[in-house]
Amino acid sequence: MLSRIAVRRCFSSTTINPYKVSVLGACGGIGQPLSLLLKLNEKVTGLNLYDLKNAKGVATDLSHIPTNSTVRGFNADEPDALHNALKDSDVVVIPAGVPRKPGMTRDDLFNVNAGIVHDLAKATAEAAPDACVLVISNPVNSTVPIVAEVFKKAGSYNPKKLFGVTTLDSIRSARFLSELTNTDPTKNSRISIIGGHSGVTILPLLSQDKLASTKLTKEQKETLIHRVQFGGDEVVKAKNGAGSATLSMAQAGAQFTDAVLRGLSGEANIVEPTFIESPIFKHEGIEFFAQLVRLGPKGVEEILPIGELSSEEKVLLDQCKEALKKNINKGKDFVNARD
Ligand SMILES: NC(=O)C1=CN([C@@H]2O[C@H](COP(=O)(O)OP(=O)(O)OC[C@H]3O[C@@H](n4cnc5c(N)ncnc54)[C@H](O)[C@@H]3O)[C@@H](O)[C@H]2O)C=CC1
Numbered sequence: 139m140l141s142r143i144a145v146r147r148c149f150s151s152t153t154i155n156p157y158k159v160s161v162l163g164a165c166g167g168i169g170q171p172l173s174l175l176l177k178l179n180e181k182v183t184g185l186n187l188y189d190l191k192n193a194k195g196v197a198t199d200l201s202h203i204p205t206n207s208t209v210r211g212f213n214a215d216e217p218d219a220l221h222n223a224l225k226d227s228d229v230v231v232i233p234a235g236v237p238r239k240p241g242m243t244r245d246d247l248f249n250v251n252a253g254i255v256h257d258l259a260k261a262t263a264e265a266a267p268d269a270c271v272l273v274i275s276n277p278v279n280s281t282v283p284i285v286a287e288v289f290k291k292a293g294s295y296n297p298k299k300l301f302g303v304t305t306l307d308s309i310r311s312a313r314f315l316s317e318l319t320n321t322d323p324t325k326n327s328r329i330s331i332i333g334g335h336s337g338v339t340i341l342p343l344l345s346q347d348k349l350a351s352t353k354l355t356k357e358q359k360e361t362l363i364h365r366v367q368f369g370g371d372e373v374v375k376a377k378n379g380a381g382s383a384t385l386s387m388a389q390a391g392a393q394f395t396d397a398v399l400r401g402l403s404g405e406a407n408i409v410e411p412t413f414i415e416s417p418i419f420k421h422e423g424i425e426f427f428a429q430l431v432r433l434g435p436k437g438v439e440e441i442l443p444i445g446e447l448s449s450e451e452k453v454l455l456d457q458c459k460e461a462l463k464k465n466i467n468k469g470k471d472f473v474n475a476r477d
């Protein structure tokens with residue numbers, strides 16, 4: 139039998155790498171369209187879907203699409219379902235958890251989602267300790283530290299392979315900027331967004347974007363910053379109790395997963411924003427921060443500098459750091475009180 143490495147070498151001569159991706163929470167509002175987009179990704183040759191129920195149904199449905207991946211479904215009530223879904227995964231994407239309703243903050247999801255993410259991380263640390271873990275479940279500012287603590291306790295934490303998915307903030311900014319400037323959103327470069335993934339912790343650096351800094355008035359800049367910071371609320375309000383962003387998030391999650399896979403396969407210059415363990419403000423007690431990273435065969439290859447901030451952005455950064463520090467500590471404290 140060919141080893142996994144041999145199979146990978148054999149595939150790479152035809153430029154396709156055989157990567158196995160698991161989606162935990164695959165049957166939800168994000169999970170289903172995300173799994174569809176991953177089924178269409180030629181780098182994914184094994185796609186494992188795990189959820190409390192209906193994973194087999196969704197997997198069978200997707201399995202009829204004629205792409206080169208095998209889709210398998212794992213319902214939580216089967217013996218060893220989670221372990222079997224995770225085993226040999228290169229990438230584990232986690233959109234499991236409850237979404238917001240109008241009037242809630244992402245932090246209001248903590249009480250339910252912290253436990254869900256904790257348990258899924260524990261299983262991942264056992265069954266797929268070397269996988270890249272991509273956390274979508276909110277509040278990302280706290281769930282990523284939860285995964286880190288769980289992996290540390292299991293003795294398999296690798297900060298280069300743990301990512302909070304913040305891509306939605308970035309794709310929103312491209313769209314919203316195009317609306318204000320009447321430009322093609324597919325052609326605009328993405329605005330660098332740093333910090334975290336909720337409200338004031340989301341900090342778009344408009345001063346570093348040529349279009350935004352030269353074409354927008356002061357009022358338009360303030361409007362754009364606010365809209366990117368609170369874009370999630372727009373969707374929550376419009377869905378009126380039926381959840382939060384799912385389709386745009388599936389697109390964002392598929393895009394980020396693809397970037398991670400391209401990095402793993404050795405493609406050069408894959409640069410994406412993500413919430414990762416970062417040295418940048420560690421001296422201030424902030425262990426995680428969203429910023430651009432270069433992805434590579436081992437996960438995060440390089441954490442890129444955040445660049446120069448305008449005086450207004452420096453004020454926003456102070457607000458961002460204050461909120462972020464509390465969110466991160468809340469996640470860490472949760473694991474330390476529990477395990
Ligand atoms: N990072 C980001 O930018 C974004 C994050 N989100 C977050 O993603 C999460 C999921 O959102 P939706 O898909 O809309 O929610 P949903 O309720 O439609 O789907 C969640 C899925 O998770 C499953 N689930 C719950 N507990 C589980 C467990 N222990 N194991 C496996 N599966 C489990 C549910 O059965 C359900 O199928 C929410 O926390 C939401 O806030 C949403 C949008 C953007």
Ligand SMILES: O=C([O-])CC(=O)C(=O)O
Nearest residue numbers: 238276306370371382383
């Ligand atoms: O707003 C929410 O609750 C979901 C989310 O993270 C987003 O849409 O950015």
